[in-house]
Amino acid sequence: MVLLQRQRVFDLLKKDSSSLLNKEINVKGWVRTRRGNKNVAFIALNDGSVIHNIQVVVDVKSFKDDELLRKITTGSCISVNGKLVQSQGQGQAVEIQATEIVLYGTADPEKYPLQKKGHTLEFLREIAHLRPRTNTFGAVFRIRHALSFAIHKFFNDSGFYYLHTPIITGSDAEGAGAMFRVTTLDLENLPKTDEGKVDYNQDFFGKETNLTVSGQLEGELGALALSNIYTFGPTFRAENSNTSRHLSEFWMIEPEMAFYDIHDNMDLAESFLKFLISYLLEHCEDDLAFLQKMYDSELIERLKLIVDTHFERLTYTDAIDILIDSGHTFEFPVQWGVDLQSEHERYLVEQQFKKPVILTDYPRDIKAFYMKLNDDGKTVRAMDVLFPKIGEIVGGSQREEDYEKLRGRINEMGIHEEDVWWYLETRKFGTAPHSGFGLGFERLMLFVTGLGNIRDVIPFPRSPLNAEF
Ligand code: 4AD
Ligand code: MG
Secondary structure, three states: OOOOOEOOHHHHHOOOHHHHOOOEEEEEEEEEEEEEOOOEEEEEEEOOOOOOOEEEEEEOOOOOOHHHHHHOOOOOEEEEEEEEEEOOOOOOOEEEEEEEEEEEEOOOOOOOOOOOOOOOHHHHHHOOOOHHHOHHHHHHHHHHHHHHHHHHHHHHHOOOEEOOOOOEEOOOOOOOOOOOEEOOOOOOOOOEOOOOOEOHHHOOOOOOEEEOOOOHHHHHHHHHHHOEEEEEEEEEOOOOOOOOOOOOEEEEEEEEEEOOOHHHHHHHHHHHHHHHHHHHHHHOHHHHHHHHHHHOOOHHHHHHHHHHOOOEEEEHHHHHHHHHHOOOOOOOOOOOOOOOOHHHHHHHHHHHHOOOEEEEEEEHHHOOOOEOEOOOOOEEEEEEEEEOOOEEEEEEEEEOOOHHHHHHHHHHOOOOHHHOHHHHHHHHOOOOOEEEEEEEHHHHHHHHHOOOOHHHOOOOOOEOOEOOO
16 A cells, blocks of 8 residues: 555544645545445545544446455445545535555444444443444543543643642542442451451551542642642542432542632632633534534533523522422422432522522531531531532532631541541641632533433443443
8 A cells, every 4th residue: 555644534624624635645444334336435434533424435446356345344444545535425525536445454244233323322331342433422532532621721721730639548538438448458368457357457558548539638738838729530439329420430620729718719610611611612513513413402502501601609598498489399308408419409500590500508517527617607618510401510618727627527527537637737737718629520521412321421431330341
């Protein structure tokens, strides 16, 4: 095969690809379809760089190797040399007149699972190793990339530093207790103490360790030195929640800011979310249009609404009053003190305000130990951002910066002081008012793709009884 520089389909289909027009080029990719007759074959080729395929036209008569042509079926992988020309047919501006084709890999039509179109998302989840080759997952993963990039851009441009917090920790930030144990002990033959308990002194780190549920506590250490930091990494929760909004392994973005109070925190969360969504509207037009067409006819309108509207802000207490006064029957009854369920959150966002809502000042008993206590002694300076279709997308708070109050909360919650002594020390040495929040990356992905199940917005989902790929 004549050696030519490979071009991405994305670049070939760009409006200003004219410099390549009528030139010999190379393109490589996976065959989506092949059709035609005994004179001419049309191959739709996709290389994942863009949702659209490039059409490869083969003049069958002048093409000597028809054995090879027969093997070019849906799913096979080929390299094509040919001339990029203006398309004669409808539906595409340019196409390639093939001069040479090399077949890298066949895909037996009898066995290739993606031979036919129109599989359900549930079925595609069972073939997570192949689903990136579908239009839907190509779009989702390109959007996932763009969103990650936009997150770093937003923080970098705002003077935040990216802090890498550990994946393996000896602390439990959320106090939820549902964590994945990390150990090198022989589970068939556990070392025991004199009291008959497992002897973690003999474990790899000489203590009990787990996969982190949040980078926040370490993030706070960074903020109390660098002022503004953010983390962006995987977090792990061993809760047995089999819902369309929970994963056992998900990615979280956690900014933490010295000298921010809860209002600064809310302002940051709102402008951050607006920036991310505007970025996608600007950079992922084709993929969003595809998802809108296939899954959610109001997708782009809903994204624009987020960018254009001011988020409603109200206290938990006011929200409870609204829910009670609504007369609506909820599966989980509402009264002051209960943790809000997604049906409550969605009622506020979708029925009451018809826009994103930020709820503040939750009861202390349903929130984590590190949240700053309000003067009423009953509520804490928490803030949750609630989105249409999703419910909670961001959880955060102003942090308790007072050493004695924080110690009090730690003891009250039954956390051992010696496990978090280093966290407490930041309140002893140069403490400062500070705030932060956590954005669930996949919850935002759900929102921006219009898909209904969180397992479809991460390449290899982890959920109870599911870690195949
Ligand atoms: O509300 P959460 O538990 O807050 C924290 O972890 C704090 N340490 C954040 C902080 O203040 N730095 O989780 C934050 C967000 C939630 O709002 C939700 O979007 C997402 O993380 N989230 C999950 N996403 C997918 N699967 C799960 N199991 C999730 N649990 C939380
Ligand atoms: Mg939360």
